[in-house]
Amino acid sequence: MVPQQRRSIAVVEEQEMGAAVHAAAPSSPLFKRSLRLAGQTLIMGIPLIILILLILYPLAAIILQSVFPNLYAVTPNLLPNLSALAQVAANSENYLALFNSLWLSAVTALIACVLGTLLAILVRRTDLPWRGVIDILVWITFFTPSFLVGEAWSLFIIRGGIPDQYLHFSDGFINWFFSPVGVIFVLSLKTFPFVYISVTAALHWLGSEFEDAARLSGARTWRAWISINVPLLLPAIFAAGLIAFAEALSDFGVAATIAQNASITLVTYQIYTAINTSPVNFALAAALSLLLFIAIALALLVQAGVMRTRSFQVISGKNRPARTIALGYWKIPALIFCVVLFVLALAIPLATCLTLSFLHAFTLGFVPSNWTLDNYTSALSLGSDALSALFRTLWLSLGTATITVLVGLPVAFIIRRTQLPGRRLLGLFTLVTIAVPGIILACGYIFAWNAPYLEFLGIGGPQGIQFYGTIWLLFAAYIGGSLPYATRLGIGALEQVGQNMLEAGRVQGAGLFQLLLRIVAPLVRNSLVSIWLLVFTGTMFELAASELLYPPGQPTMPVQIINFFNNFQTGPGMALAMLNIGLVTLGVILLRAVPPLIGRILQLSKRRKTLYVPANQAA
Amino acid sequence: MHSDIFRITRRPPARRATMFLTLCFLLVLFSACGGSTTTASSGNASSSKTTCNKSSGMTLYSAQGYDSDAAKAFQQQTGITVNLVDDSTGNLLAKIAAEGNNPQWDAVWFDGNVTMQTLDSQGLLLKWNSPNINSYTTLGASNVPTDHAYYPTGITAAGAIVYNTKHIPAAGLPQDWSDLLKPAYKNLMAENDPAFSGPAYPFIAGVSQVLGGEAQGKQFFSGLKANGDKIFQTNDPTLNSVETGAREFAIIQDSAYYAAAKAGQPLGIIYPTSGVAALPSEIGISAHAPHTACAEQFVNWLLSSAGQTVMTHHDPTDGDTYFVEIIQGVTPVVTRQTTGINFVNLNVPLWAGVEAEYKQWFHNNVVQ
Numbered sequence: 001m002v003p004q005q006r007r008s009i010a011v012v013e014e015q016e017m018g019a020a021v022h023a024a025a026p027s028s029p030l031f032k033r034s035l036r037l038a039g040q041t042l043i044m045g046i047p048l049i050i051l052i053l054l055i056l057y058p059l060a061a062i063i064l065q066s067v068f069p070n071l072y073a074v075t076p077n078l079l080p081n082l083s084a085l086a087q088v089a090a091n092s093e094n095y096l097a098l099f100n101s102l103w104l105s106a107v108t109a110l111i112a113c114v115l116g117t118l119l120a121i122l123v124r125r126t127d128l129p130w131r132g133v134i135d136i137l138v139w140i141t142f143f144t145p146s147f148l149v150g151e152a153w154s155l156f157i158i159r160g161g162i163p164d165q166y167l168h169f170s171d172g173f174i175n176w177f178f179s180p181v182g183v184i185f186v187l188s189l190k191t192f193p194f195v196y197i198s199v200t201a202a203l204h205w206l207g208s209e210f211e212d213a214a215r216l217s218g219a220r221t222w223r224a225w226i227s228i229n230v231p232l233l234l235p236a237i238f239a240a241g242l243i244a245f246a247e248a249l250s251d252f253g254v255a256a257t258i259a260q261n262a263s264i265t266l267v268t269y270q271i272y273t274a275i276n277t278s279p280v281n282f283a284l285a286a287a288l289s290l291l292l293f294i295a296i297a298l299a300l301l302v303q304a305g306v307m308r309t310r311s312f313q314v315i316s317g318k319n320r321p322a323r324t325i326a327l328g329y330w331k332i333p334a335l336i337f338c339v340v341l342f343v344l345a346l347a348i349p350l351a352t353c354l355t356l357s358f359l360h361a362f363t364l365g366f367v368p369s370n371w372t373l374d375n376y377t378s379a380l381s382l383g384s385d386a387l388s389a390l391f392r393t394l395w396l397s398l399g400t401a402t403i404t405v406l407v408g409l410p411v412a413f414i415i416r417r418t419q420l421p422g423r424r425l426l427g428l429f430t431l432v433t434i435a436v437p438g439i440i441l442a443c444g445y446i447f448a449w450n451a452p453y454l455e456f457l458g459i460g461g462p463q464g465i466q467f468y469g470t471i472w473l474l475f476a477a478y479i480g481g482s483l484p485y486a487t488r489l490g491i492g493a494l495e496q497v498g499q500n501m502l503e504a505g506r507v508q509g510a511g512l513f514q515l516l517l518r519i520v521a522p523l524v525r526n527s528l529v530s531i532w533l534l535v536f537t538g539t540m541f542e543l544a545a546s547e548l549l550y551p552p553g554q555p556t557m558p559v560q561i562i563n564f565f566n567n568f569q570t571g572p573g574m575a576l577a578m579l580n581i582g583l584v585t586l587g588v589i590l591l592r593a594v595p596p597l598i599g600r601i602l603q604l605s606k607r608r609k610t611l612y613v614p615a616n617q618a619a
Numbered sequence: 620m621h622s623d624i625f626r627i628t629r630r631p632p633a634r635r636a637t638m639f640l641t642l643c644f645l646l647v648l649f650s651a652c653g654g655s656t657t658t659a660s661s662g663n664a665s666s667s668k669t670t671c672n673k674s675s676g677m678t679l680y681s682a683q684g685y686d687s688d689a690a691k692a693f694q695q696q697t698g699i700t701v702n703l704v705d706d707s708t709g710n711l712l713a714k715i716a717a718e719g720n721n722p723q724w725d726a727v728w729f730d731g732n733v734t735m736q737t738l739d740s741q742g743l744l745l746k747w748n749s750p751n752i753n754s755y756t757t758l759g760a761s762n763v764p765t766d767h768a769y770y771p772t773g774i775t776a777a778g779a780i781v782y783n784t785k786h787i788p789a790a791g792l793p794q795d796w797s798d799l800l801k802p803a804y805k806n807l808m809a810e811n812d813p814a815f816s817g818p819a820y821p822f823i824a825g826v827s828q829v830l831g832g833e834a835q836g837k838q839f840f841s842g843l844k845a846n847g848d849k850i851f852q853t854n855d856p857t858l859n860s861v862e863t864g865a866r867e868f869a870i871i872q873d874s875a876y877y878a879a880a881k882a883g884q885p886l887g888i889i890y891p892t893s894g895v896a897a898l899p900s901e902i903g904i905s906a907h908a909p910h911t912a913c914a915e916q917f918v919n920w921l922l923s924s925a926g927q928t929v930m931t932h933h934d935p936t937d938g939d940t941y942f943v944e945i946i947q948g949v950t951p952v953v954t955r956q957t958t959g960i961n962f963v964n965l966n967v968p969l970w971a972g973v974e975a976e977y978k979q980w981f982h983n984n985v986v987q
Contacts, residue, residue: 093983278712282717569934
């Protein structure tokens with residue numbers, strides 16, 4: 001029932017260039033063929049070039065310093081020096097840090113996978129009430145900056161904080177929270193949206209036929225789901241689970257805020273102290289980052305081990321519509337699960353932030369004199385500065401999301417469906433980029449794009465084209481930072497597309513461009529929309545690259561928010577953050593509600609041919 | 620030529636060969652840059668070095684709360700554009716280090732002479748004479764380094780003891796650093812982690828200097844740890860622990876205390892009698908600045924009453940506003956204690972030299 005073949009698609013050029021094909025189509029003029037070839041080169045080449053320039057090159061610029069510490073020194077040279085690596089290897093604390101990072105991230109990813117998958121199935125396949133609202137809530141959870149969530153939780157549980165004044169937490173509870181437990185808790189709640197988003201897109205094409213077959217053989221609904229449907233969703237779960245793993249691995253803020261005194265050393269802590277305090281030591285930071293490569297390689301091995309066992313292609317060209325499961329009595333526990341999840345993931349942190357934004361001082365409690373609007377006055381006193389920062393962030397985010405989706409799909413296709421040599425390495429690098437702390441990648445961008453040698457290519461210097469220090473560098477960094485997410489999620493989506501559909505397309509003479517545009521893109525359309533929204537909202541609150549790379553005098557909105565926090569002005573910082581979260585939420589609601597509406601209107605006005613897409617699945 | 624890259628058949632050797640080629644490509648790329656950098660900035664010494672081009676202006680990297688106000692006011696008064704990069708000190712240090720020998724900044728402004736001295740020792744700062752050097756007060760003048768590579772614009776105390784006026788312990792308030800080792804103050808202390816907090820290392824260095832040296836300092840902090848000292852990341856969470864009553868005493872930068880007290884928190888401050896480390900806000904100009912002349916004008920302006928007035932008029936909810944003025948004839952707007960503080964000037968080269976080692980020791984022995 002599930003196709004077992006794991007062939008990769010042969011890319012069409014070869015056939016085209018081959019004499020047989022040429023003989024079979026003698027009528028096609030030369031220029032048409034070269035046009036087609038150029039198109040194919042474009043669709044494969046441009047994404048690859050973008051990937052190399054925006055991810056591999058900056059990452060290499062910093063990581064190579066672990067071995068060549070003088071790569072970008074005042075007098076650069078290529079003398080290899082292993083002292084940084086030796087320093088990392090000699091310090092036993094680093095092994096402990098790697099071990100801690102590994103298990104903490106693995107547990108986080110596991111919890112995120114369970115929460116995200118369960119929620120996705122409940123929302124998309126059952127008659128759970130308020131499903132539409134839950135979808136929006138997941139998005140808000142996703143884009144709420146993690147430093148806000150970490151700060152909110154630590155202030156919520158803190159001894160003497162407002163909740164403590166009423167609830168009187170026990171010492172045991174407070175110590176239990178301010179430990180790896182709290183870190184895993186907050187990070188799981190921050191990363192489960194990745195899994196949710198990935199799985200909801202995958203569920204779109206998972207019809208009820210496998211489930212029905214199982215039911216006919218006597219299995220109950222839950223059995224059919226656990227033994228057939230959930231395994232079929234594994235590519236999507238893994239794609240997002242790996243992101244959750246890498247996100248947890250690269251996290252620094254939450255761990256530092258919550259596990260402040262837990263005596264647990266993480267790799268990111270070691271990296272951060274090497275790079276963010278005087279004297280700055282990039283060689284050491286780069287050598288430590290290699291530990292993250294090990295962690296990612298291990299995670300990819302686990303994934304490959306599981307994925308090798310079977311095929312996960314469910315889009316075969318004869319998909320049936322999915323049935324909605326009636327929850328019956330299970331409606332109540334399912335609803336309780338959702339409510340608890342969002343109270344923890346969203347309501348408590350956001351309510352804490354909102355409260356803080358209306359208080360003079362958090363610890364003075366809810367006395368009348370403590371309530372104020374001053375924080376909002378302070379935040380809005382930025383006036384036109386804040387507005388221009390908002391517009392700047394907005395167009396950067398829109399551009400980043402659009403380009404990332406356009407480039408991410410071909411890259412995912414290259415990694416998953418071609419035999420292009422080096423594609424595995426490409427896959428590894430996309431994930432490593434997520435696992436490496438943002439500040440490392442941002443420094444890589446500085447090394448790579450402020451390098452004096454670029455002057456010889458006409459970039460930088462007094463006469464050359466200015467790139468470093470302009471908004472375009474930040475734009476490039478946003479794209480480079482988002483591509484790995486788009487690629488990973490794209491791979492998960494591609495896994496579902498049946499080989500036979502692509503082969504059918506090829507037999508009909510479709511070129512690579514047509515294959516991607518006419519077959520793959522429409523099939524994974526839902527994933528693409530989700531990835532677009534994910535990148536857009538993520539970029540609206542992106543911090544690491546923004547802080548280090550924003551052009552002088554032109555801050556982005558997240559930079560303005562964090563500047564308040566850097567100056568210990570928590571109230572105004574919270575106020576500005578709340579205003580922005582409100583705005584983006586409004587945007588997400590519009591984006592999620594308007595397209596289906598337009599779609600419905602369009603469907604009414606002109607009836608389209610439904611090829612292989614059942615009409616009731618097209619929505 | 621593209622056609623043979625995409626192949627149906629599996630050819631493992633080809634894949635390995637491509638990995639090798641990729642590596643070679645990277646190596647060639649980097650070795651190509653290796654030889655070429657020496658000539659990079661030779662033609663750069665144009666007119667912008669000696670005369671200030673008002674429209675291109677200057678680029679300022681700063682971690683000060685009042686930097687945006689200062690940049691705007693300077694631009695308004697002189698017509699010289701100031702392009703501001705406002706970021707945390709740690710990020711600015713990373714950015715400056717990564718820009719290396721192709722700096723895009725003209726001036727850098729943050730708290731801490733020890734950190735600034737490290738930049739100076741790396742040859743990153745311009746040694747120059749500001750005409751306003753005579754406007755300094757005695758305290759200000761004593762903080763100007765002999766090589767004139769950076770200039771203080773204001774002073775705060777790196778670490779003073781803050782307490783909650785609602786939770787005064789039975790043993791009364793401590794008067795000096797050594798009091799904190801007494802059993803009466805067991806499990807009552809909180810302080811900042813120098814891996815995250817800018818003022819933490821100057822404070823540690825200051826106490827060590829007051830007590831006689833690094834060895835005495837380490838002994839003191841080991842004792843403090845044994846007496847139940849708790850380490851938080853930065854001023855804010857450390858101060859929070861006292862505001863909430865979780866801890867009774869916090870050692871933080873005094874400017875953070877004044878902002879919290881202004882917000883209505885019931886807090887008091889103690890300046891230990893044997894001395895607190897002076898933490899100057901420092902500004903330095905890049906040795907390879909693209910716009911040196913504009914940057915010098917900006918520094919001169921900051922060291923004048925015009926610049927100082929803008930700094931003192933900054934938002935009173937921001938702690939940075941509460942600095943001790945070190946330019947003659949400037950009247951402060953916000954109120955803070957300026958007298959009765961035994962400011963100790965750090966032996967900057969000494970403490971800059973041992974910074975990495977001391978921080979690592981602190982992390983391994985006190986934070987962990």
